[in-house]
Amino acid sequence: MVPLTHYLLLSGILFVCGVLGFLIKRNIITIFMSIELMLNGVNLSFVAFAAHWHALSGQIFVFFVMVVAAAEAAVGLAIIIAVYRTRETLNVDQVNLLKL
Amino acid sequence: MTPNPYLWLIPVLPLAGAAINGFFGRQSSKRAISTVALSFCGAAFAMALWIALTFSSASAPYFLDLARWIRSGSFNVDFAFYLDQLSLVMLLVVTGVGFLIHIYSVGYMWDDDGYYRFMSYLNLFMFFMLTLVLAKNYLLMFIGWEGVGLASYLLIGFWFVKDSAASAGKKAFIVNRIGDFGFLIALFLIIKHFHSLDFTSVFQAVAPMAKETSGAGLLTAIGILLMVGAAGKSAQIPLYVWLPDAMEGPTPVSALIHAATMVTAGVYMVARSHVFFERAPMALMVVAIIGTLTALFAATIGIAQTDIKKVLAYSTVSQLGYMFMACGVAAFSAGVFHLMTHAFFKGLLFLAAGSVIHGVGGEQDMRKMGGLRVYMPWTFRTMTVATFAIAGFWPLAGFFSKDEILWKAYSSEYGSWVFWLLGVTTAFVTSFYMFRLWFMTFFGAYRGATARDGHGHNDHGHRHGHDELHESPWVMLGPLVVLAVLSVVGGWVGIGGRFEHFLAPVFQSGGAELAIEAADAASKTTEYLLMAASLVAAFLGFALSWTLYYLSPAVPARIAEGLGGLYRAVVNKYYVDELYALLFVKPVLDGSTEILWHGVDQGVIDATVDNSADSARHVSDNLRHMQSGNLRSYAGWVAAGGAIVIAYMIWMGVR
Amino acid sequence: MLHLILFLFFGAICVAGAVNLLAQSHPIDSALSLVVVMVSLAAEYLLLGAEFVAAIQVIVYAGAIMVLFIFTIMLLNAGAEERTKGSRVAIVLGVPGVVTGAVLVAWTLVHRVNSIQTVSIGALPGDPRDIAWLLFHDFLLPFEVTSVLILIAILGAVVLASRPDAVARRHHDHEAAKPLPELVGAGKER
Numbered sequence: 001m002v003p004l005t006h007y008l009l010l011s012g013i014l015f016v017c018g019v020l021g022f023l024i025k026r027n028i029i030t031i032f033m034s035i036e037l038m039l040n041g042v043n044l045s046f047v048a049f050a051a052h053w054h055a056l057s058g059q060i061f062v063f064f065v066m067v068v069a070a071a072e073a074a075v076g077l078a079i080i081i082a083v084y085r086t087r088e089t090l091n092v093d094q095v096n097l098l099k100l
Numbered sequence: 101m102t103p104n105p106y107l108w109l110i111p112v113l114p115l116a117g118a119a120i121n122g123f124f125g126r127q128s129s130k131r132a133i134s135t136v137a138l139s140f141c142g143a144a145f146a147m148a149l150w151i152a153l154t155f156s157s158a159s160a161p162y163f164l165d166l167a168r169w170i171r172s173g174s175f176n177v178d179f180a181f182y183l184d185q186l187s188l189v190m191l192l193v194v195t196g197v198g199f200l201i202h203i204y205s206v207g208y209m210w211d212d213d214g215y216y217r218f219m220s221y222l223n224l225f226m227f228f229m230l231t232l233v234l235a236k237n238y239l240l241m242f243i244g245w246e247g248v249g250l251a252s253y254l255l256i257g258f259w260f261v262k263d264s265a266a267s268a269g270k271k272a273f274i275v276n277r278i279g280d281f282g283f284l285i286a287l288f289l290i291i292k293h294f295h296s297l298d299f300t301s302v303f304q305a306v307a308p309m310a311k312e313t314s315g316a317g318l319l320t321a322i323g324i325l326l327m328v329g330a331a332g333k334s335a336q337i338p339l340y341v342w343l344p345d346a347m348e349g350p351t352p353v354s355a356l357i358h359a360a361t362m363v364t365a366g367v368y369m370v371a372r373s374h375v376f377f378e379r380a381p382m383a384l385m386v387v388a389i390i391g392t393l394t395a396l397f398a399a400t401i402g403i404a405q406t407d408i409k410k411v412l413a414y415s416t417v418s419q420l421g422y423m424f425m426a427c428g429v430a431a432f433s434a435g436v437f438h439l440m441t442h443a444f445f446k447g448l449l450f451l452a453a454g455s456v457i458h459g460v461g462g463e464q465d466m467r468k469m470g471g472l473r474v475y476m477p478w479t480f481r482t483m484t485v486a487t488f489a490i491a492g493f494w495p496l497a498g499f500f501s502k503d504e505i506l507w508k509a510y511s512s513e514y515g516s517w518v519f520w521l522l523g524v525t526t527a528f529v530t531s532f533y534m535f536r537l538w539f540m541t542f543f544g545a546y547r548g549a550t551a552r553d554g555h556g557h558n559d560h561g562h563r564h565g566h567d568e569l570h571e572s573p574w575v576m577l578g579p580l581v582v583l584a585v586l587s588v589v590g591g592w593v594g595i596g597g598r599f600e601h602f603l604a605p606v607f608q609s610g611g612a613e614l615a616i617e618a619a620d621a622a623s624k625t626t627e628y629l630l631m632a633a634s635l636v637a638a639f640l641g642f643a644l645s646w647t648l649y650y651l652s653p654a655v656p657a658r659i660a661e662g663l664g665g666l667y668r669a670v671v672n673k674y675y676v677d678e679l680y681a682l683l684f685v686k687p688v689l690d691g692s693t694e695i696l697w698h699g700v701d702q703g704v705i706d707a708t709v710d711n712s713a714d715s716a717r718h719v720s721d722n723l724r725h726m727q728s729g730n731l732r733s734y735a736g737w738v739a740a741g742g743a744i745v746i747a748y749m750i751w752m753g754v755r
Numbered sequence: 756m757l758h759l760i761l762f763l764f765f766g767a768i769c770v771a772g773a774v775n776l777l778a779q780s781h782p783i784d785s786a787l788s789l790v791v792v793m794v795s796l797a798a799e800y801l802l803l804g805a806e807f808v809a810a811i812q813v814i815v816y817a818g819a820i821m822v823l824f825i826f827t828i829m830l831l832n833a834g835a836e837e838r839t840k841g842s843r844v845a846i847v848l849g850v851p852g853v854v855t856g857a858v859l860v861a862w863t864l865v866h867r868v869n870s871i872q873t874v875s876i877g878a879l880p881g882d883p884r885d886i887a888w889l890l891f892h893d894f895l896l897p898f899e900v901t902s903v904l905i906l907i908a909i910l911g912a913v914v915l916a917s918r919p920d921a922v923a924r925r926h927h928d929h930e931a932a933k934p935l936p937e938l939v940g941a942g943k944e945r
Binding site: 001002003004005006007008009010012013014016017018019020021023025026027029030032033034036037039040043044047048049051052054056057059060062063066067068069070071072073074075077078079080081082084085090 | 758759762766769770773774776777779782785786789792793796799800803805806807808811812815816819822827828830831846847850853854855857860861864866873874875876879881885886889890893894897901902904905907908912913914915916920927
């Protein structure tokens with residue numbers, strides 16, 4: 001019998017790691033992977049709550065999250081490839097054409 | 101009270117002339133302008149004459165309710181005109197002398213570029229003055245009052261490109277305004293306590309009120325405040341300083357406005373308001389003191405002036421002081437009598453001075469004149485008449501009116517021998533400086549430069565072909581002769597108290613004009629004695645100036661050196677202008693510059709606007725850095741914001 | 756008891772993998788740590804009884820998405836990260852913000868949420884039949900929409916990632932095969 005809060009704490013730790021990775025890392029692809037990490041953390045809390053409240057729709061939602069994450073990863077990586085072709089760099093600090 | 105449906109024409113005819121000349125004068129020929137100006141003014145004069153001829157004391161006063169104006173609850177003011185004996189006298193003086201001066205101006209101002217403007221302003225002045233004289237309530241009179249101030253400003257500053265003229269116009273207007281402030285407060289008091297400004301209603305309401313013998317009361321306040329207004333308009337102490345400066349205007353302006361008509365508006369107003377003054381002895385005392393002091397003070401300044409027009413200006417101030425002295429001892433008809441005769445001889449003096457100035461090519465300094473009686477005979481003759489008249493020699497006009505005042509100053513229940521003594525002294529000084537002017541201008545050797553280089557353009561920008569001293573044309577001399585005749589015969593209406601009797605219905609409505617009955621046989625001897633004394637004073641003045649300026653012309657300079665500081669003080673008008681500049685003008689200017697301009701306008705308003713713009717710029721400068729295009733900084737902001745939201749939600753949930 | 760031990764074991768692997776992702780400098784190392792995280796998460800799902808989700812996690816997430824990531828890393832030949840001037844805001848504002856938020860949430864969870872709420876092992880069995888029932892009955896619309904979404908994503912990815920000149924070169928090859936009509940006509944005229 002594991003208290004629910006443990007699952008939620010684990011989920012929170014994963015999410016925080018994902019955010020920190022987003023803030024700290026300089027490689028675009030690594031930042032993307034941090035996003036995936038965030039999504040995973042959220043998935044875990046969904047499943048934990050579904051189990052707690054005996055509502056299967058929590059797992060359905062995880063399903064959809066995964067689908068969207070897949071689509072997003074595909075498109076995002078395509079964009080990264082396109083950016084790499086023009087900029088010759090994967091350093092996010094050097095892709096700042098939108099500055100004022 | 102009988103209605104007269106034509107009263108409104110008298111002011112409006114000159115207004116029409118002013119409008120026509122003002123709008124169309126620029127394209128018109130000088131002939132056309134003159135015709136318009138003279139005919140409209142002449143029409144007003146003709147109407148005044150006709151009213152005078154058909155005037156009957158039984159059906160007086162005439163009135164005309166022209167139009168409604170203010171209806172505010174129970175307070176009503178209308179455009180209404182009023183004509184009684186007092187108005188009639190003023191009307192004849194204003195239109196008659198005004199018409200003569202219009203004719204004179206045709207000759208005097210002919211060569212000026214702004215000729216049409218001048219004639220338009222003259223007619224405009226006539227309109228306002230006639231409104232003032234014919235008004236049936238204080239508010240309409242105040243419109244005329246302000247309007248003549250405006251016309252005076254326009255005409256003094258007629259040659260506005262000259263700095264001194266423009267400043268003189270402003271000075272006149274501003275000093276007048278100070279007096280108007282007092283006048284307005286008086287009007288407010290009248291409105292508050294009598295709920296009307298109409299002469300008839302107000303005077304009827306005041307008539308049953310008792311005399312305020314203890315000195316402090318409503319009527320005293322109204323009286324003193326009215327006197328403040330009169331002091332501004334009629335150049336009495338302490339508001340006389342604008343009149344000498346007003347000599348910057350053309351000479352016809354000085355004659356009309358600053359001798360004959362505008363400055364007498366104050367006297368007229370005090371005479372009209374006699375009902376208040378007769379019930380407020382303290383106010384009467386104030387009026388008399390101001391009048392007497394001004395008369396003597398201005399006369400002493402006049403003896404040292406070298407500009408011919410300045411001498412006449414101070415003489416005007418002094419003679420106005422006489423009129424106020426008369427009103428101050430409740431001898432209102434005497435004051436009005438002197439007003440009338442003064443209009444004749446002072447107007448003549450100014451016009452003749454203008455003729456002299458014209459003849460010498462613009463020079464106004466008497467030290468550069470002399471011996472002109474040979475070159476300008478008619479000017480000399482008329483000016484001689486005027487000088488003897490103002491000095492008070494019998495049988496000319498000035499003698500009768502001035503003597504009437506001096507007698508009343510002595511014998512009236514409000515008068516005293518002090519007033520009489522000061523009045524006689526002033527008569528002596530007046531005679532002295534007027535004959536000084538006469539001798540310096542017309543006798544002796546000519547000390548000027550005109551015969552050689554000709555064109556001094558001090559006063560009238562007049563370009564002649566002549567290089568030598570010459571007499572003026574008849575268009576200018578004609579009015580001089582007419583006024584000279586009037587200066588001779590004008591006083592004869594006062595013989596036997598006929599003038600006083602004529603004005604009696606006006607001043608008896610207050611019920612305190614008992615000076616007429618007070619002249620009983622016992623005091624007739626005193627009257628003749630005093631008459632003799634004033635004649636002696638006039639003669640002494642003549643004798644002294646004859647000695648100093650005809651027999652030994654080098655002596656005055658030595659006396660002036662000997663007196664040193666005193667002489668300099670008198671020449672510099674006792675430094676009154678400098679005193680005012682120090683006390684009033686400088687603080688206002690400094691306060692305005694430091695506090696209002698630097699402090700409020702630049703420091704507060706400009707600073708607010710500038711600072712708000714600056715701060716907007718600074719804020720945006722700093723905010724700009726938020727949008728750096730850097731993905732990670734955006735993420736940082738999002739994370740921080742998210743943390744805040746989470747904290748807030750937890751806090752709300754915990755509460 | 757067993758539940759707790761297993762949970763802690765797999766949870767430790769998760770956290771270790773996540774921290775390693777942050778610590779590594781080469782992206783391929785980060786990708787591999789992420790795979791570890793996902794597999795251990797699948798184990799966690801199994802502990803909660805979500806069989807289908809666990810299977811999908813391994814097949815789709817670890818098996819397809821992470822493979823795509825690794826392919827991209829290898830394709831672009833991204834090396835280890837260099838040190839460049841980053842954003843001060845992210846470090847100064849973002850990290851403390853995240854940490855604060857995390858601490859607050861943790862505090863709330865530990866002190867406020869009722870600790871006796873527990874989840875038992877295999878609490879909610881999510882077998883494919885039940886999932887399928889929900890998916891095709893109650894959640895049919897989202898399902899169809901997400902399938903369209905995937906289609907669009909595929910199209911987008913293809914377009915975005917294609918070489919711009921590859922299309923032109925194909926056109927060019929096509930054009931080169933055809934004869935040029937003007938020259939022929941010109942020759943005729945002359």
